[in-house]
Amino acid sequence: MDVAVIGAGTMGSGIAQVCATAGHGVRLHDADPGQVERAAGSIRRSLDRFVAKDRMTGAEADAVVGRISPTGSIAEAVGPAEVVIETVVEKLDVKHEVFRQVLAAAPGDALLGTNTSQLSITRVGTVLGADASRLVGMHFFNPPVMMRLVELVCGLQTAESTVSRAVAFGEGLGKDTVVCRKDSPGFLTSRISAIVRLECLRMLEEGMASPADIDKALRLGLNFPMGPLELGDFNGLDTYLYALESLADAHGSRFRPTVGLRNLVAAGRLGRKTGWGIYRYDEDGTQVEVEP
Numbered sequence: 001m002d003v004a005v006i007g008a009g010t011m012g013s014g015i016a017q018v019c020a021t022a023g024h025g026v027r028l029h030d031a032d033p034g035q036v037e038r039a040a041g042s043i044r045r046s047l048d049r050f051v052a053k054d055r056m057t058g059a060e061a062d063a064v065v066g067r068i069s070p071t072g073s074i075a076e077a078v079g080p081a082e083v084v085i086e087t088v089v090e091k092l093d094v095k096h097e098v099f100r101q102v103l104a105a106a107p108g109d110a111l112l113g114t115n116t117s118q119l120s121i122t123r124v125g126t127v128l129g130a131d132a133s134r135l136v137g138m139h140f141f142n143p144p145v146m147m148r149l150v151e152l153v154c155g156l157q158t159a160e161s162t163v164s165r166a167v168a169f170g171e172g173l174g175k176d177t178v179v180c181r182k183d184s185p186g187f188l189t190s191r192i193s194a195i196v197r198l199e200c201l202r203m204l205e206e207g208m209a210s211p212a213d214i215d216k217a218l219r220l221g222l223n224f225p226m227g228p229l230e231l232g233d234f235n236g237l238d239t240y241l242y243a244l245e246s247l248a249d250a251h252g253s254r255f256r257p258t259v260g261l262r263n264l265v266a267a268g269r270l271g272r273k274t275g276w277g278i279y280r281y282d283e284d285g286t287q288v289e290v291e292p
């Protein structure tokens with residue numbers, strides 16, 4: 001299949017690799033040409049790790065790289081596309097501009113996916129008119145190469161045939177899919193992970209246990225791969241605060257951010273990226289000390 005991936009950042013580079021590994025031809029485009037080059041480098045390094053672990057031969061890795069072509073414009077990327085995956089920055093106006101260009105240049109029956117983390121699929125699709133029936137949320141997880149799930153999200157106008165095509169496409173990538181039938185902020189996954197992390201923050205602020213013990217309880221007792229508080233630091237507490245605010249707008253006070261979280265963000269304690277969030281980090285990002 002011909003797949004166009006628009007946006008070659010963290011997610012676009014991984015999604016391009018997943019699609020090419022599944023045997024699809026991928027045309028990769030980014031507004032910043034340097035980003036496509038950086039994506040090519042990160043895909044090569046990722047494939048080299050698979051080869052080093054004997055999970056792929058060198059020839060197979062070369063073939064994956066050979067199936068990915070950089071393109072100079074959205075029109076060039078989507079011209080022959082059977083599937084278009086938009087994964088540009090999480091801004092509605094930017095996604096609208098991309099989909100205007102996609103609509104003008106892609107085949108009239110191409111499957112259109114948006115990798116938004118929490119924007120309304122219906123609102124992303126407003127520039128598509130009746131073609132919004134071909135648009136579906138295709139929510140990959142970071143890193144796309146490792147994470148098994150693709151969460152498919154229906155907008156108000158998404159056709160049932162679009163959902164079936166997206167399920168088949170996702171499974172063809174070797175992923176499992178779930179279908180979120182309602183276009184509701186946070187979908188299934190972001191909504192659940194937000195509420196779990198919020199409850200961890202509430203327990204922390206009530207002084208029930210240290211952050212390390214709260215994280216350990218969820219890792220070892222509930223089989224979470226990473227503690228929710230350390231994950232909050234990893235993704236950025238500011239990002240988490242904005243996500244909670246928009247979930248609270250949509251779903252009410254159960255998502256209202258805690259006073260402690262607001263204070264951390266106001267103080268610039270944003271997590272790993274600032275060297276201090278709930279935990280403290282050294283220059284390499286290694287956790288050095290637990291803050292009460």
Ligand code: NAD
Nearest residue numbers: 007009010011030031032035087088089090115116117142
């Ligand atoms: P990123 O900032 O790493 O990459 C976004 C890329 O989009 C950049 O390279 C930028 O140059 C490019 N871009 C911006 N405007 C463009 C345009 N008009 N045309 C083409 N390219 C354009 O962001 P990311 O983390 O890869 O996120 C991309 C999307 O995936 C967002 O919608 C985000 O919410 C979603 N998402 C992110 C994660 C995550 O953990 N990072 C997980 C799931 C979904």
